[in-house]
Amino acid sequence: MTTQSSYQKAVRRRENIAGYLFCAPAMFLYLTIGLYTVLMSIIMSFYKWYISLSQSTFVGFDNYTKVLFGKGVVSDLFYMAVKNNIKFAIFSIFTIIPLALILAVLINSRVKAQTILRTIYLIPMAVSGTAIFYMWRGIFQPDGVLNSLLDVIGLDALMVADGWLGNVDTAFYAIVLTLIWGGLPGAMILYYAALAAVDEQLYEAAEIDGANNFHKLIHITWPQVMPITVIIMVLNVNGSFSMFDNIFIMTNGGPADATQVLGTVIYQRAFEQAQNGFGEASAIGWLGFLLTISFSLVGNKLLRANKS
Amino acid sequence: MKACIKFSIVRILAVSMIMAAGFLPAYAADKTLSMWTWKLAYMPGFEAVAEAFEKATGVKIEISPFYPDQTYKQKTAAAMATGSLPDLIHWWGTRDPEFVEQVVNMKDIMTDEWKAQFYPVSFPAVTVSQGDVDNWAAEKDVLPYKKNLKVGDIAGIPLDVGGFYIFYGNKKLIEQAGLDPDKKPADWEEFMQIIKTVKEKTGVPGLTYGGKFAGLWRNWAGVGLFVMANGPEGFAKILKRETKMSDPENLQVLKALEMFVQNDLLQPGILNLTIDDADAAFFAGKAAFDLGGSFTMSTLIALGMAPEDVVIYSLPPLAGSKHMEWKNNPFTLTMMSVLKDSPAKDDAIAFVKFLCSPEGAAIFASNAYSIPAVDLAAAGMEEQLPEALKPIVASFVSEPDYFTIMQEMDGGIDKNWAIGQHEEWRLFDSGTQKIIAGKATAEEVAADFDAAMEAEMAQ
Secondary structure, three states, X not given: OHHHHHHHHHHHHXXXXXXXXXXXXXXXXXXXXXXHHHHHHHHHOOEEEEOEEEEEEEOOOHHHHXXXXXXXXXXXXXXXXXXXXXHHHHHHHHHXXXXXXXXXXXXXXXXXXXXXXXXXHHHHHHOOHHXXXXXXXXXXXXXXXXXXXXXXXXXXXXXXXXXXXXXXXXXXXXXXXXXXXHHHHHHHHHHHHHHHOOOHHHHHHHHHOOOOHHHHHHHHHHHHOHHHHHHHXXXXXXXXXXXXXXXXXXXXXXXXXXXXXXXXXXXXXXHOOOOOHHHHHHHHHHHHHHHHHHHHHHHHHHHXXXXX | OHHHHHHHHHHHHHHHHHHHHHHOOOOOOOOEEEEEEOOHHHHHHHHHHHHHHHHHHOOEEEEEEOOOHHHHHHHHHHHHHHOOOOOEEEEEOOOOOOOHHHEOOHXXXXXXXXXXXXXXXXXXXXXXXXXXXXXXXHOOOOOHHHHXXXXXXXXXXXXXXXXXXXXXXXHHHHHHOOOOOOOOOOOHHHHHHHHHHHHHHHOOOOEEOOOOOOOHHHHHHHHHHHHHHHXXXXXXXXXXXXXXXXXXXXXXXXXXHHHHHHOOOEOOOHHHOOHHHHHHHHHOOOOOEXXXXXXXXXXXXXXXXXXXXXEEEEOOOOOOOOOOOOOEOOEEEEEEEEEOOOOOHHHHHHHHHHHOOHHHHHHHHHHHOOOEOEOXXXXXXXXXXXXXXXXXXXXXXXXXXXXXXXXXXXXOOOHHHHHHHOOHHHHHHHHHHHHHHOOOOHHHHHHHHHHHHHHHHHO
């Protein structure tokens, strides 16, 4: 018995060592590329940056105070971008969550063409983001698919002459539409998995008590999937605060800064505007990170409160 | 156990070596120089010159375009930091690119004989002047490398010249509207009338340009209107923050843009158009006029537009301007720089010398449809310039352009430096988009500009 135990321990030790060795290259890459770039970004944010550390000027917290408390253009831009990020988060949460839940309930029920519907709902996840953003750009053009469709179905009063992305009033909502389209599949899958774990007996008991589908959705399904709802909310907030490629491709933060977000402001400060670009851009990036972390912590507290 | 660990180590080493191979630089056995650019429209020109150079010297030039502009700037910024710039860098014409300390100071290889082959106006844009040195010395937060630059330093050899402030018109639409396309508008108001008439008679929207880029109107038209309206000395005042945007002499420039909006003369959706989208829309007949520069012709021709279907109007002045004619003073649009630490530096310099010689410039011009900085007429090779470019070249004047005058006068200022440094110009740019979107008037944008200027000065 003792011999077997020693043998098992030796095998486990060999496997552990082999496991660590296999992880070693990935860890090495992460530490050198991942962690290094993060540390450099933090350091840059305290400098008026030019090419390398030795040629840059240490400015302490100047970049941060200029962004947070300055009365100039950079500060205004930062707060405008944060406001837009928050608005995108709110709009996407309050549309994606209910829509995803309803779709998940639909595909979870024994409807006809359930498999086909599931496939259709998941298409946005399978398509390359960059390609799809260019496609959306085309859809929103003055003579694009959306305006043409509205014209054909007799809703020409809703057409936007400048195109949905070229109009200050509609550009934001056009982007929200793309967020919903892109965010629904992931949220739907999470809800679909959560619904599978809901005890069927709860629904049976409710039916006996005379509950209809709506009552079951509100009083049984919704409370049961609350933990997943919090996760989806946190993911959407994180996603909204890290938006860049869709805005960059579709509007570049315009028209007239209507769709500026932290990602586009960081990019423009780093590469298009100021010569101290990298330092300021890094400071804005880290302020955005702190905001996102704060929201995530709130989300985690909600989740724990819900579990208890 | 030992065998298991040994096998694991072997596997890990094998994977690491395969991965490291991707990070190792490729050493070419033959002589191949690397060159970067962002100008897709110039690629036929570069490739034609590179082919001729390879035939003569056996040295190959591998040209990589990175499009659009922002991607190229991002790429070179990263390369600067990692020391991986290419042998040859195509860049915007400037005296103080951020990589200036990593490239050959062309002052050291320039000769009087070679310089005499260029348009005289080519060199101020790429040569450090006393005014530059004085400005940088006085600047509070100047970047360290600028303090090391000396009078006469040259960051790159001028490749092509030209300018902005050009309106391209669709000749057929102008004729269809019953107007004479060869009659140039005397001033801005007359230009507005031409565009209105074309729209009324043909139904085609008036003007297009890359409105997605907030600064484009300022860069390609606004600044020209400022200078003609108030003279270089007047424009210098707003750059030096000595006058306000809401002062009538400056406000009129914003109001000139507002006229397009009030008369509904802009292409719908203009705020979502890139420069290429706008050129394509002009080519497709979706707009009667396209705001561009001398380089726009190469794009239009690449799209398939016949040069004889295009009329060219220089920027018309506002009524009552101090200067009633935009003198088409060309300036250096782009330049060629050579990496100081290039293992094939001499070959790279030889390529630049060839590209920027009359022979090379003629090959470049006829393939890229861009006006070379080398004066082909002075070299007796004007017949090699494409027909479409000859009218633009014929309109060139040789006296210093307004911006050079502005820089070199007493208390002068560099336009690009001032606009880059002063944040209120960012509000000017986004303000032009607000005017187009109907969300602000010229007066409101000017008020925001003045408030931002005061806030920045107070900081």
